[in-house]
Structures are given as C-alpha cells and as structure tokens.
Amino acid sequence: MSKKLTTRSQDYSKWYNELVTRADLAENSAVRGCMIIKPYGFAIWEKMKEELDKKFKSTGHQNAYFPLFVPKSLFEAEEKNAEGFAKECAVVTHYRLKNNPDEPGKLMVDPEAKLEEELVVRPTSEAIIWNTYKNWIQSYRDLPILINQWANVVRWEMRTRLFLRTAEFLWQEGHTAHATEQEAQEETRLINQLYADFAENFMAIPVIKGIKSESERFAGAIDTHCIEALMQDGKALQAGTSHFLGQNFAKAFDVKFATAEGGLEHVWATSWGVSTRLMGALIMTHSDDNGLVLPPNLAPIQVVIVPIYKGSEQLEEISVVANKIKGELEAAGVSVKFDNRDNVKPGFKFNDYELKGVPLRLAIGPKDLEKGQVELARRDTFTKSFIPQNELRTHIPALLQQIQKELFEKAKNFRDAHITEVNSFEEFKQVISEKGGFVSAHWDGTVETEDAIKKETKATIRCIPYQAQEEVGVCIYSGKPSSKRVFFAKAY
Amino acid sequence: MSKKLTTRSQDYSKWYNELVTRADLAENSAVRGCMIIKPYGFAIWEKMKEELDKKFKSTGHQNAYFPLFVPKSLFEAEEKNAEGFAKECAVVTHYRLKNNPDEPGKLMVDPEAKLEEELVVRPTSEAIIWNTYKNWIQSYRDLPILINQWANVVRWEMRTRLFLRTAEFLWQEGHTAHATEQEAQEETRLINQLYADFAENFMAIPVIKGIKSESERFAGAIDTHCIEALMQDGKALQAGTSHFLGQNFAKAFDVKFATAEGGLEHVWATSWGVSTRLMGALIMTHSDDNGLVLPPNLAPIQVVIVPIYKGSEQLEEISVVANKIKGELEAAGVSVKFDNRDNVKPGFKFNDYELKGVPLRLAIGPKDLEKGQVELARRDTFTKSFIPQNELRTHIPALLQQIQKELFEKAKNFRDAHITEVNSFEEFKQVISEKGGFVSAHWDGTVETEDAIKKETKATIRCIPYQAQEEVGVCIYSGKPSSKRVFFAKAY
Numbered sequence: 001m002s003k004k005l006t007t008r009s010q011d012y013s014k015w016y017n018e019l020v021t022r023a024d025l026a027e028n029s030a031v032r033g034c035m036i037i038k039p040y041g042f043a044i045w046e047k048m049k050e051e052l053d054k055k056f057k058s059t060g061h062q063n064a065y066f067p068l069f070v071p072k073s074l075f076e077a078e079e080k081n082a083e084g085f086a087k088e089c090a091v092v093t094h095y096r097l098k099n100n101p102d103e104p105g106k107l108m109v110d111p112e113a114k115l116e117e118e119l120v121v122r123p124t125s126e127a128i129i130w131n132t133y134k135n136w137i138q139s140y141r142d143l144p145i146l147i148n149q150w151a152n153v154v155r156w157e158m159r160t161r162l163f164l165r166t167a168e169f170l171w172q173e174g175h176t177a178h179a180t181e182q183e184a185q186e187e188t189r190l191i192n193q194l195y196a197d198f199a200e201n202f203m204a205i206p207v208i209k210g211i212k213s214e215s216e217r218f219a220g221a222i223d224t225h226c227i228e229a230l231m232q233d234g235k236a237l238q239a240g241t242s243h244f245l246g247q248n249f250a251k252a253f254d255v256k257f258a259t260a261e262g263g264l265e266h267v268w269a270t271s272w273g274v275s276t277r278l279m280g281a282l283i284m285t286h287s288d289d290n291g292l293v294l295p296p297n298l299a300p301i302q303v304v305i306v307p308i309y310k311g312s313e314q315l316e317e318i319s320v321v322a323n324k325i326k327g328e329l330e331a332a333g334v335s336v337k338f339d340n341r342d343n344v345k346p347g348f349k350f351n352d353y354e355l356k357g358v359p360l361r362l363a364i365g366p367k368d369l370e371k372g373q374v375e376l377a378r379r380d381t382f383t384k385s386f387i388p389q390n391e392l393r394t395h396i397p398a399l400l401q402q403i404q405k406e407l408f409e410k411a412k413n414f415r416d417a418h419i420t421e422v423n424s425f426e427e428f429k430q431v432i433s434e435k436g437g438f439v440s441a442h443w444d445g446t447v448e449t450e451d452a453i454k455k456e457t458k459a460t461i462r463c464i465p466y467q468a469q470e471e472v473g474v475c476i477y478s479g480k481p482s483s484k485r486v487f488f489a490k491a492y
Numbered sequence: 493m494s495k496k497l498t499t500r501s502q503d504y505s506k507w508y509n510e511l512v513t514r515a516d517l518a519e520n521s522a523v524r525g526c527m528i529i530k531p532y533g534f535a536i537w538e539k540m541k542e543e544l545d546k547k548f549k550s551t552g553h554q555n556a557y558f559p560l561f562v563p564k565s566l567f568e569a570e571e572k573n574a575e576g577f578a579k580e581c582a583v584v585t586h587y588r589l590k591n592n593p594d595e596p597g598k599l600m601v602d603p604e605a606k607l608e609e610e611l612v613v614r615p616t617s618e619a620i621i622w623n624t625y626k627n628w629i630q631s632y633r634d635l636p637i638l639i640n641q642w643a644n645v646v647r648w649e650m651r652t653r654l655f656l657r658t659a660e661f662l663w664q665e666g667h668t669a670h671a672t673e674q675e676a677q678e679e680t681r682l683i684n685q686l687y688a689d690f691a692e693n694f695m696a697i698p699v700i701k702g703i704k705s706e707s708e709r710f711a712g713a714i715d716t717h718c719i720e721a722l723m724q725d726g727k728a729l730q731a732g733t734s735h736f737l738g739q740n741f742a743k744a745f746d747v748k749f750a751t752a753e754g755g756l757e758h759v760w761a762t763s764w765g766v767s768t769r770l771m772g773a774l775i776m777t778h779s780d781d782n783g784l785v786l787p788p789n790l791a792p793i794q795v796v797i798v799p800i801y802k803g804s805e806q807l808e809e810i811s812v813v814a815n816k817i818k819g820e821l822e823a824a825g826v827s828v829k830f831d832n833r834d835n836v837k838p839g840f841k842f843n844d845y846e847l848k849g850v851p852l853r854l855a856i857g858p859k860d861l862e863k864g865q866v867e868l869a870r871r872d873t874f875t876k877s878f879i880p881q882n883e884l885r886t887h888i889p890a891l892l893q894q895i896q897k898e899l900f901e902k903a904k905n906f907r908d909a910h911i912t913e914v915n916s917f918e919e920f921k922q923v924i925s926e927k928g929g930f931v932s933a934h935w936d937g938t939v940e941t942e943d944a945i946k947k948e949t950k951a952t953i954r955c956i957p958y959q960a961q962e963e964v965g966v967c968i969y970s971g972k973p974s975s976k977r978v979f980f981a982k983a984y
Contacts, residue, residue: 030566030623031559031611039554039639046555062531063538067523068613068644068660069582072589074522076599086589090561091601092613093585095648097564097578107568109583109610118601119523121560121584121613131522141835147531152560152644156587168560343633 005355007289012233019283020162023292023356026279033160033167040356041279043300045170048278049150051202051297052172055194061146061174066128068152069119074127078252081126084219088156090121090167121154126220126271129175130249137177137267139258144187145177163280164237164492171275177267179257181246184268188244191272192225195240203278204295204408205229205285206415207239208438208487210463215447218271222246228462228487230415231284234436236462236489239281242272280492285411286380292357293380295407296400303329303396304358305338305374306349308365315340318364321389325362325374328393334400354379359403360396380407421485425453425476428488432459438489442482444475453477459488497847499781504725511775512654515784515848518771525652525659529768532848535792537662537768541642543694543789544664544766547686553638553666558620560644561611566619570744573618576711580648582613582659613646618712618763621667622741629669629759631750636679637669655772656729656984663767669759671749673738676760680736683764684717687732695770696787696900697721697777698907699731700930700979702955707939710763714738720954720979722907723776726928728954728981731773734764772984777903778872784849785872787899788892795821795888796850797830797866798841800857807832810856813881817854817866820885826892846871851895852888872899913977917945917968920980924951930981934974936967945969951980 005022006014021027025041028034037045053063069092076082096113100106122128129147136142154168174191178184192209199205207227217224221243229239250256250266257267286293296302305326307318319340326336337358339349346363353361363375373386380403387395418437422428431439443449443461454460468484475482497514498506513519517533520526529537545555561584568574588605592598614620621639628634646660666683670676684701691697699719709716713735721731742748742758749759778785788794797818799810811832818828829850831841838855845853855867865878872895879887910929914920923931935941935953946952960976967974 029559030563030620031561034559034561036559036624037557039556042556043554062535064531064534065529065662067521067526067528068646069523069526071522072599075589076597079597082599086591086599089587089589090584090611091586091589092582093601094583095581097567097574097581097583097612099578105568105571107564107574107578109585119582120589128522132528154560170557 005289005291008232015289016280016284017162019287019291019355025283025292026162028162031167033157035162035166035168037170037276040300044282044294044298045276045279047298047300048203049172052198052274053150055198056148056172056174059190059194061148061176063149064147065149065151066125066132068122070122070125070128072118072120074131075120077127077131078220078249080248081124081220085123085155089123090154090156092119092121122151123153123155124271124273125149125151125153125173126175126245126249126269127253130253130255130269133175133177133267134253134255137255137257140179140260143177143179143257143267144183146174146187147176148172148174161280163276163283166276169276171273173273174271176270177250177255178270179259179265179268181268184246184270185244187270188223188225188242188272191270192227192240192242195242195272195274196227198274199227199229199239199278199281200408202295202297203282203285204297204404204411205239205281206408206412208463208465210465210468210487212241212463213447213450213461213486215450216461218243220245220248221271222248226463228438228489229281229285230418230437230489231281231492232414233284234418234490236438236487236491237277237281237284238462238491239278240272240274243270245269245271286407287357291355293407294357294359296359296404299357299359300335301337301353301356301358302334302400303336303360303362304349304353305336305362305364306346306353307338307340308346308363314366315342317366317369321369322362322364325389325392329396332393332397334396359400362392378403380410419487422476423473428453428459428476429457432457432488432490436490438462438487440485440487441476442473442484443486443488444478444480444482446478449475449477453488457490459490462487462489462491497781497783500724507781508772508776509654511779511783511847517775517784518654520654523659525649527654527658527660529662532792533771536774536786536790537771539790539792540695540770541664544690545642547690548640548664548666551638551682551686553640553668555641556639557641557643558617558624560614562614562617562620564610564612566623567612569619569623570712570741572740573616573712577615577647581615582646582648584611584613614643615645615647616763616765617641617643617645617665618667618737618741618761619745622745622747622761625667625669625759626745626747629747629749632671632752635669635671635749635759636675638666638679639668640664640666653772655768655775658768661768663765665765666763668762669742669747670762671751671757671760673760676738676762677736679762680715680717680734680764683762684719684732684734687734687764687766688719690766691719691721691731691770691773692900694787694789695774695777696789696896696903697731697773698900698904700955700957702957702960702979704733704955705939705942705953705978707942708953710735712737712740713763714740718955720930720981721773721777722910722929722981723773723984724906725776726910726982728930728979728983729769729773729776730954730983731770732764732766735762737761737763778899779849783847785899786849786851788851788896791849791851792827793829793845793848793850794826794892795828795852795854796841796845797828797854797856798838798845799830799832800838800855800860806858807834809858809861813861814854814856817881817884821888824885824889826888851892854884870895872902911979914968915965920945920951920968921949924949924980924982928982930954930979932977932979933968934965934976935978935980936970936972936974938970941967941969945980949982951982954979954981954983
C-alpha cells in the first residue's frame with residue numbers, strides 16, 4: 001500500500017497497469033487475455049451501464065438477449081464481417097469431457113462428442129441477430145426494430161491489456177432494422193450523438209465525433225461513425241462506434257419487407273456499441289500519479305469520512321458526528337463511506353482513498369468537533385479547507401457538481417491544446433513523435449496514403465470530423481488535392 | 493393472433509410452448525438448445541434482476557465479473573464438481589478460423605490454431621472464482637468475501653425447453669468466502685430465505701424451503717438448500733438453490749487464511765443462484781388458457797388504455813382523456829401504454845394484451861367520455877367495472893397491489909391443496925400419478941430407496957422441508973424407521 005505508483009512520466013504504460021490492479025479495478029485471470037473485473041471496478045461499470053441503458057430506453061430502444069454462439073455457417077454469411085473476425089475467433093468444437101483413461105482424476109475432450117457444425121463464440125452479433133430478424137420482419141409495419149443487448153463477447157487478441165484490449169469483454173451492442181436508408185442513417189448519427197453526450201456529460205471525457213476512413217471501418221459496414229477521446233500520453237482512444245450497415249446484412253440473410261406501396265425491399269441496418277474499454281478511457285483521462293481520479297458521477301463512493309482520534313472514547317464522539325453527516329449527505333443523494341477501521345492509521349486511509357479516486361474526503365478530529373467543522377480535501381486538486389458541519393449538506397452536492405464540470409474542462413483544455421494543424425509531412429512526423437495528440441491534416445482520401453503514413457509514423461486516421469470544413473488543400477503525403485482535413489493520431 | 497392457444501387441459505406442455513412464443517417472451521434460435529429472449533420477455537427478466545440485485549446489495553454483497561472460460565486443469569480440480577458437469581460442457585479447442593481452400597467463401601477451423609489447453613465454457617464458476625480467491629485471501633481480515641455475478645452459463649443439455657432447460661441461460665451466481673463454518677452456514681440460509689422472499693413477495697410464487705437429499709445436491713456441495721415451487725400441472729420446479737460448500741473448494745484450490753489466533757485454516761464457502769428458469773416458473777404459476785397472467789410487480793406494462801372509436805375526431809377526443817389518465821398514473825408510478833394503433837380493431841388489441849398478461853385494461857369509448865368514466869377489466873379474473881376517471885389515480889395503484897396479493901393467495905391455495913400426506917407406497921403411487929403435487933412421506937434416508945422410488949414413479953425428493961417435524965414413522969418404500977417426512981414430486 002505504501003509503495004508509490006510508477007509515475008506517468010517514468011512509464012505511462014506501467015503507471016496504467018499498476019493503477020488498474022492497485023486501485024482494485026481489475027486483474028488478469030488464469031485464462032489468457034481474460035480479465036477479472038473486481039467489485040470496485042464493476043461498480044463503476046454498473047454506473048455507466050445504468051446511465052447508457054436509460055438513454056437507450058428513452059430513445060425507444062428495448063433490451064433483448066441473443067445466443068452466445070454463432071454456427072459457422074451463419075458466421076460466414078456476410079463475407080466482409082466474417083473475414084474481419086475470422087482470425088480472432090474462439091471456436092467450440094466439442095460438447096463433452098470424459099475421464100482420461102491414462103491419467104486418473106483428469107479429464108479429456110471426448111472425441112465422440114464432436115459437434116457437427118462448429119460454434120463461434122460471438123465476437124459481435126450481427127450474424128445471429130440478422131438470421132433472427134429474418135423471421136421477425138415481413139412488412140413495413142414490423143419496422144423499425146430497435147434492440148440493444150448487454151453481453152460478453154470474445155475476440156482472441158494476441159496482445160491484451162486490462163480493459164483496453166481483452167479476449168473477453170463486456171459491452172452493449174445495438175442492432176436496428178429500418179425501412180429506409182435515411183432512417184438508418186439518422187439512427188447511426190443519433191446513437192453517435194448519444195455516445196458523445198454520455199462521454200462528455202456523464203464521464204467528463206471530451207470527444208471528437210466523426211466518420212472512419214475505409215480502412216478503420218467496421219467489417220461489414222458502409223460507414224462507421226465514432227467518438228474519439230484523447231489520453232494524457234497523447235494517444236487517441238476510440239470510445240464508441242455506430243455503424244451504418246446499409247443492406248449488407250439484409251442481403252446476406254435475405255431479409256426483405258413488404259413496403260406500404262406493395263413492393264418488396266431489403267431492410268436497412270445499423271449496429272453500435274461501447275464496451276468495458278471505456279473504463280480504460282476513464283482511467284487515462286483523469287487520473288494522476290497518486291492514483292485514480294473519478295468524476296463524481298462515476299464514483300462508487302463520492303465522499304469518505306475518516307476519523308482522526310486517539311482511543312475509543314474519541315472515536316465514539318467522532319462517530320456520532322460522522323454518522324449524522326453521513327445520513328444528511330445520503331439523504332441529499334450523495335454516496336458516503338465512514339471508514340472507522342481501527343487497524344489502519346488515517347494516513348494509510350488517505351492514501352488508499354486517493355488511490356481509489358474518491359472525489360472528496362472529510363477528516364474529523366477532536367479539534368474539529370470543538371469547532372463544529374470538518375477538514376474537506378478534494379481528490380482532483382488536493383486543495384483542503386475547513387467547512388462548518390451544518391453547511392455540508394448544501395456545500396457537498398454543489399461541490400461534486402463543480403468537480404464534475406471542472407474535470408471535463410481540464411480534460412477538454414488538454415485535448416484542445418493537443419489538436420495541431422499541420423501542412424507538411426515533416427511537420428506531421430514531428431508533431432506525432434514529439435507532442436502527440438490529434439494532428440489535423442489534408443489527406444488525399446486513398447487507402448494507400450493512409451497505409452504509407454501508418455507504416456512510417458504509426459499514426460492512423462482516427463476520424464473525419466463532423467465539423468471538418470470544406471477547404472482547398474493538398475495531401476501532406478502525396479501532394480494530391482484534398483477538400484477536408486482529417487484527424488490523425490497514434491491510438492490505443 | 494386470432495388462433496386460440498392450446499388449452500392446459502388439452503396439452504399442458506404444448507400450451508406452455510405456444511404461450512412462450514406467442515406472448516413474445518422467447519423463441520428457439522439457430523443454435524441447438526439456445527434461446528432468444530425477446531424484448532417483452534427480457535423486460536420481465538430485467539425487473540427480476542433489478543429487485544434481486546437490490547436485495548443482494550442490501551445484504552452486503554457486491555457484483556464483479558469473472559471469465560467466461562475455465563481452463564480444463566482448473567475445471568477438474570474439485571473432482572465432484574467436475575464429474576457433475578463434465579458430460580455437458582461446451583469446449584473451446586481453437587482460436588482461429590481460416591478460408592477453406594476447398595470451398596471458396598467458406599471458413600474452416602484452422603488446425604494450426606489449436607489451444608494448448610482446452611477451455612470449458614463455464615457451466616458454473618466455482619473453479620475460476622476459487623482459483624482467484626486464492627490470491628485475494630491471506631488473513632481473516634480479508635474475509636468474508638461476498639460477491640455475486642450476473643452472467644451467462646452453458647450446460648449442454650440434450651433435451652431443452654424455453655426458459656426451463658436451455659443450453660445457454662442467464663443467471664446470477666453468488667460466491668462467498670468465510671472464516672468459519674457457522675458463518676458460511678448462516679449465509680447459505682440467509683440467501684435461501686432471500687430467494688423465498690423474492691419468489692413469494694415479488695413474483696407471487698409460493699415456495700417450500702428445504703434441503704436437498706444427497707442425490708439431488710449440487711456437485712461439490714456439502715448441503716444444497718432450495719426453494720421449490722409447484723406448477724399448475726402438479727409438477728414441482730426448483731426455483732433457486734443455495735449451497736453450503738464446506739471447505740471443498742478451498743481444499744481443491746488451496747485457499748487458506750491466517751486466523752486472528754495465528755493459525756492457518758481452509759476457508760469456508762457458499763454459492764447460490766437463480767436463473768432465467770424463473771421465467772418458466774412465473775409463466776406456469778399464474779397463466780391461463782387465454783395467455784400470460786403477470787403479477788403487477790413484473791408486468792412491463794401494468795395498464796393498457798384502448799380507445800373505442802369511429803373516425804379520427806372521436807379518436808382525438810378520447811386521446812386527450814387517455815393521455816391525461818396516462819400522465820396521472822405514471823406520476824403515481826404505474827407503467828401505462830396507450831395503444832392508439834389505427835390498423836387493428838379493439839377486439840384484436842384486447843386479445844393481444846390478454847395473451848401478454850397486462851394486468852389491467854382501460855377501454856374508453858364516446859359514452860365513457862360523456863359519463864366521465866372508463867371500463868376497467870382485470871386480466872386475472874376477467875371482471876369488468878366502470879370507474880370514474882377522477883378516481884383512477886388512487887384506485888389503480890391500490891388495485892394493482894390487490895392483484896399482486898390475490899395472485900399469490902390463489903397460487904398458495906392451489907399449492908397447499910396439492911400437498912398430500914401419505915403413509916403407504918400404494919397411496920404414494922396413486923397420488924403421484926393422479927393428483928400430482930407434493931407428496932409428504934416418510935423415507936429411510938438412503939439413496940437406494942430414493943432411486944427405487946424414482947424408477948418406479950418418476951417422483952424425486954424435492955426437499956427435506958425446514959419445517960418438517962420430528963416424528964416417529966416408517967419409510968413408505970422400505971419400511972425402515974424414519975424420523976421426518978420429506979417432500980416428493982415429479983419435477984421440471
């Protein structure tokens with residue numbers, strides 16, 4: 001506990017890994033690439049889920065649940081999608097174990113229990129869902145279908161990192177079906193905007209909204225919209241994607257509907273998702289060398305009360321006041337923990353709650369009792385002040401709101417200071433390698449140029465921002481004409 | 493839609509299957525034995541989840557998430573548990589697909605991507621969790637650990653039925669670790685009582701609390717506590733189980749803790765779960781030949797308003813009143829749908845909401861507007877009455893509570909009328925085959941007798957009820973002495 005974290009400037013990547021495990025958010029498991037999300041980390045994820053779920057429902061979406069497994073023949077039906085995920089699929093081939101005759105007490109796969117058709121553990125659910133929608137959709141009256149599911153998915157990644165890239169992760173995936181192209185396009189944008197609102201207003205993470213270039217597009221999509229966040233090390237992180245799938249899946253699974261005019265047409269589709277990867281974005285946007293910094297909206301404990309005392313009599317006196325404050329704050333909707341453990345010292349507790357990112361700490365000692373005050377410390381700024389006890393019930397909720405706002409502003413200032421316009425490839429390389437962040441540059445629109453730039457600098461096109469202005473320019477790499485700047489960055 | 497359901501007396505099993513699919517609760521998928529939970533069914537499951545989650549948290553439990561996969565070597569560590577589940581395991585053996593050179597456009601398992609160690613898709617998570625707890629527990633200060641997870645699990649059942657027995661199902665599984673046997677025993681009972689409260693007070697399903705006989709025990713448990721419900725066809729349904737695992741898993745995974753006294757001891761464990769099987773219990777406890785009957789607590793739509801009108805002018809007038817009522821009821825916490833679809837007739841809507849188990853229906857026609865009333869129909873009793881519009885905001889919430897209570901009482905009366913005490917095997921066989929329900933009988937306590945009775949009658953011991961009285965008796969089958977009656981039944 002007393003051992004300090006590696007600092008961000010020493011080794012950003014090590015800082016992240018240490019923070020995730022030492023703040024009790026997650027840890028690696030015995031299964032390669034699969035993580036265990038610990039109670040404290042899961043409590044944060046639950047808050048994200050709850051807020052997103054509310055947003056989905058208030059925009060007319062319903063939850064449902066589709067199978068974990070996708071039969072190989074369905075998986076391969078939409079070719080681009082299949083091609084995109086085939087290389088990282090966990091495949092179930094057998095349905096039984098039996099005693100191993102050569103090793104008593106050990107089991108082995110029963111060769112007689114081989115499946116006729118292999119099952120892919122879903123890396124994403126378009127295939128199984130569109131195979132189902134086929135039976136649900138006959139007429140325009142059956143449309144739109146607006147469904148979301150909260151699920152686990154598996155992508156057999158070779159290099160994994162807690163939350164950022166794991167073989168199994170938790171996510172939500174929306175899958176909608178529409179009668180017209182326009183409606184599906186609108187849904188795609190609606191969801192990307194919903195994700196942006198969620199990231200910015202709930203998680204205090206500023207994001208750039210835009211559209212992916214062809215090579216960064218979801219396998220099987222016509223267009224992928226996205227929100228891109230910027231981490232403190234200057235690398236971008238894709239925080240959510242919303243795909244316009246056109247009629248690709250409807251054609252692959254033969255899903256047609258009778259139009260109001262009596263015709264028969266293929267259905268239009270979208271899909272969209274955010275995942276436990278957002279936990280990584282949260283951690284790397286706000287935290288510091290002392291540990292996690294949590295926006296109050298996401299903090300499982302918003303206020304911790306630590307008693308400073310000698311002997312059980314003092315503790316009892318302080319407990320009376322602490323419990324009163326706890327009750328008042330809870331009545332005001334604040335989550336509070338009173339840590340009266342007697343086997344660790346206040347300093348240990350201070351460090352622990354700092355590491356875990358609890359936004360506010362109240363310390364109460366005998367002098368504070370006399371003066372009717374508490375010592376209030378902010379996690380994000382480390383500022384301390386003395387506040388009269390009877391003002392806490394109004395002061396604390398307001399302060400939590402203020403912290404939420406200030407964390408967003410701080411992150412936005414950092415992000416804005418790390419968007420750099422460049423007009424030559426020399427400049428581009430220098431900014432990417434030294435300053436980092438988003439680099440706004442002209443690009444000729446070809447996959448070849450994007451690949452060449454990636455090869456040379458490791459930077460990729462994060463998105464073509466919604467707000468990109470039409471302007472006359474030349475590609476920084478090829479010198480060919482370009483009408484818009486796009487955002488490049490190195491990315492997670 | 494207009495086609496009637498098969499009735500329960502015609503074919504109970506067919507009635508159930510039709511009801512599940514036609515009420516839009518769930519359907520079979522392209523994956524053998526795996527179901528799709530449709531939005532209406534999932535909305536009911538979400539209400540169960542929310543209520544259970546609240547109960548777990550208010551008793552000190554936290555949620556977390558552990559991997560979907562269990563490496564074979566961990567899976568086999570606790571031998572009885574492994575033996576119990578080995579025959580129904582989905583096994584991942586490969587992590588990649590590749591293009592099939594013989595069939596362009598098709599994929600095949602890449603033989604070069606064979607896993608060194610096979611992964612079992614979790615049928616339950618004791619193994620992976622206790623392998624983790626090993627690292628979390630050093631001292632008595634680390635105990636208790638009270639963790640729950642909401643997850644999907646897979647058991648490769650050969651005969652599947654929607655909700656009741658599916659290859660993949662959703663559930664919650666609690667896994668707790670304790671310093672003493674007594675504490676673990678208390679946890680086991682606490683959770684079984686929590687499940688009973690939930691079933692009875694939230695789902696209106698009366699249950700018998702008790703302990704399983706050895707042959708019905710969870711694989712790896714010392715004792716399995718359970719709640720048993722009774723379906724309308726006289727068959728029992730195990731609705732929840734809570735296992736006292738003793739030190740079995742702690743020994744299998746070598747999980748020891750330093751006691752306060754300086755010793756080193758194995759940790760005591762419990763695990764417990766309820767699943768989407770509860771949806772089956774819900775359906776078969778309350779529903780009738782017209783469709784689903786939902787207790788108000790679980791109804792996604794508690795009140796539907798159907799306008800009875802000719803022409804758009806009447807519809808407009810009715811809509812004003814309907815929307816006002818909707819707003820008032822929603823403010824009182826009631827979920828309301830106003831069905832103003834103009835492409836189907838009121839009779840069609842009436843049937844549809846009956847099929848879907850909406851507890852209350854309000855019909856409003858022109859005459860009702862004149863009289864300031866609505867026609868109110870109860871789904872459970874089919875009774876109708878006219879209620880002044882201005883009384884609805886108090887009348888409806890009270891009536892919903894009353895329905896909730898009456899559904900429980902009705903189910904309890906049925907259940908109580910189907911507990912039969914018998915004192916001979918002749919009588920036993922007759923009751924089991926003709927009347928059904930629970931049969932309370934003396935049993936000599938041996939597996940042999942239980943097996944023989946099962947073979948002859950298909951009835952099993954559902955539980956040894958908590959409330960069983962000590963009394964002198966003789967086993968109905970073997971004639972050997974017995975000190976307690978146990979509950980037998982045919983079961984799902």
